[in-house]
Amino acid sequence: MEEVAFFAGAIGALGGAIAVIALRNPFYSVLALVVHLVALAGLFLLLHAEFIAAAQVVVYAGAVMVLYVFVAAYVGGVEEPIWEPIAGQRFLAPLLAGALFIELSIAILGTGLKAIGGDGPTIPEGFGSPASIGELMLERFLIAFEAASLLLLVAAVGAVVLAARRKQEPPIVVGDADPGGPGREAEEAPGVVS
Amino acid sequence: MSPTDFGWLILFFPLAGSIAIALGWRVLPGRTAGWLGTAAIAASFACSIGAFVSLLDRPTEDRQLTARLYDYATSVGLDIDVGILVDPLAVVMCLIVTGVSMLIHLYSVAYLGSDRGYARFFSYLNFFVFSMLLLVLAGNFVLLVVGWAFVGFASYALISFWYRRGTATAAGMKAFVINVVGDVGLVLAAFLIFRELGTFQYLDVFDAVDEHFTVNDGTLVAICLLLLVGAFAKSAQLPLHTWLPDAMEGPTPVSALIHAATMVTAGVYLIARMFPLFELAPTAADIAAFTGLATLLVAASIALVVTDLKRIIAYSTMSQIGYMVVGVSIGAYTAGIFHLMTHAFFKALLFMAAGSVIAAMANRQDIDRMSGFRRALPFTSLLLIIGALALAGFPGTSGFFSKDEILVFAAERGGMYWIFTIGGYFGAFLTAFYAFRIGFRVVAGDPCEEARELEQGHLVHAEPENPATGETEDTDVGYPGPEHHIAERELPMRIAMAVLGFLALFAGVIQIPGVTAGLEHFLEGTFEEAPLFGIHPSDSSAYLGLLVGGLIAIAGISLAYYCYVARPGVTARLRQRLPRVHDFLADKWYFDELIDALVYRPVIGAGRFANDVVERVVVQGIVGGATGAVRELGLLVRGAQSGFIRAYALLVLGGFAALALYFLVVSS
């Protein structure tokens, strides 16, 4: 039974992942990632990490992905050109990724650690429940917890600053030229609510 | 004050004078620079007299004093210090150098009065006197080399004093290069002495020479020959003599001081100073003597035909120094130094008189254009004749006593040394002839155009031009000044020439054979341990020598009278009948061409080869190749900085994969 669940989750995750990198439309990629995340949440459940699975669905697939959806909608689709400017990239990237996977697999499967081969110890009741996670967070890992909140605050502030609209936003010419200096006309970005 | 205190003061004054003039040349008005320089040398002369007198207070055995100012290098077996040796020989040289320099400074105050580089001249001249005194007073070989090199530099600076003249700068370089050849010889000799005897101090070396070397020991002969290379370069003896005639490009006072009285005598001083080494290596001493004899005769023969007034006197200098070299090489130390002294007097006088004549000729030096100045320049003509008489060795003059003393000594040593006596007397005949070639040409005969103008009181002015090549010049700094100063119109020139004239006539009294021996007694302090110093010709042979010398001088003067006064034109006809002989002599026995072929061309060829092959191919190839390789490597690496983030990410992933592979391999 467990194997079936595992393979279902694995196939979902893998499929979602491959869809993310293969689909041309970024919107579709976002949706594929959502599928991937949900499948992973299922796998987390198998690993007795209930709270994490819930957090994955609620926070990750729920909030973060919604953010992605918003931005994808705002930005729109990007036509990716066919031609590859970097020599050898199309060929080397999958090759190196595959090599990495093989090496990691060799390391994992050939390792002398005996515990890897087993199922793990019997775990107590309440393993991975919110109560035990909460206990850990507020007792042993309090500082990490607080630091993470601080990090969230900083990220939020940073995002606001980054995406804030300036009074005059001169368009920047891309390429080898310098950015335009003051004195160039600024245009209102389309679609922005003033 | 002790003699060594005087010694330091002798060195101090010219150096201080040179620096003061050099630093203050902008603020010194008019001729102050000249008077300052003269005063500095006069102070030095006074101190030389002080040193002389204080040495006389001491017993003869105790007249060699050393003093040290500070240690320069005393470790690892070296004992080099800034130290002087004050002894009779050094004091005699100091007296001559400072005395004659003082008079020449006095002469130059007036002679170069209108030259734009007036202060620079006196600074250089003072520096030269300092260098010469340093050379003479040095107490060890290192300081000797220092003084030697400074003198070479001062000579270069003064020969090319009129630096905008191409011929002058070329002559300066020629003199300097040949002097450097001598410097190399001297330095190598010093190295060998240090290696063999372990010290640079003169007195220690002289004491150790007897114990360390046998007679004519190979190393000792080598040392002496290297010293001779230095001496010959500085004293313009064959084959390193070619620079001296060209050095006449310098102003006349420079020729008088450096190339007649002082610098060129440094070689003679060196041989005399190093007498313990030379007496123990008679082979080298004989080589020196024969070279001196050869120079004597060759130079005298060239002086018969050249037509530039200063060059005749230059060749005469070369010839007379040949006499001095012969003298000190065969052991006639007193006679050699005596001739050095008298030669300084009458040669400086001759140059001064020649300077006055050249000024009257509007800076032209061709003797064929000069004649009959006796009424236009009476004072100059009189002193010119006095100088010529002393040069010729006319009975009673100083040159008479000094020259013949050398030849008599050679006869006394006997055997092979008779060659020197015979050659010397023949040279004396030639000397008398060309001395009065100058004398009669300039003084006697019908006045030339410049002389006639001058008799009216009008000094001829001409377009400034280079006397050797005839190219036109101007009179700004770097060329001679616009005015010409003759003795008749300038008191300082007359005073200097009069003093020298007096000395040229009467300085012989200090060493009349059988009557006085002032110089010999004084020099005993230095030379008493020399075996050859003890050889004294008997009075009768000395008188015989003087008689022969006097007759030869009178014969030479008479022949000159015949050729130039009684039957002018004899020499012109002789020249037409023997053109090849004349050309051989006039081209200075082709020595310049010989050196050009033997030395100059091979060196230039080697240089060209080095440039084309070694420099261009090997050095540039290696250096250029190295830089090219680095540049190529850089370009290669630069390719990785493409700006594509994905390429960078690829490299990161690739690196990570490689690292993982490495760890996998290692742990298996």
Next chain:
Amino acid sequence: MSLEWYLVLSALLFAVGAAGVLLRRSPLVILLCLELMLNAGNLSLLAFSRSLGNEDGQVFALIVMVVAACEVVVGLGLIVAMYRRRLPLNVDELRTLRG
């Protein structure tokens, strides 16, 4: 299922994410692939946590999620800013940092 399966799956997902980062040109999609890699890491963390019977791994994974969220926020802010300034949303075109 024994631990190996989860670890190999995690490695596979990580490799897929890495390939995606290298192959795609849109910054948005690159960020998505980064999410893939982070989640692969989370998976392996949780797998170890289960096999050791220790919940520390789960807390670690939670913190990783927090970090991922922050990173997404900033990254998307950058993309919005780029879009506003009319920059082409193509990492190949943004290459002024070159040697």
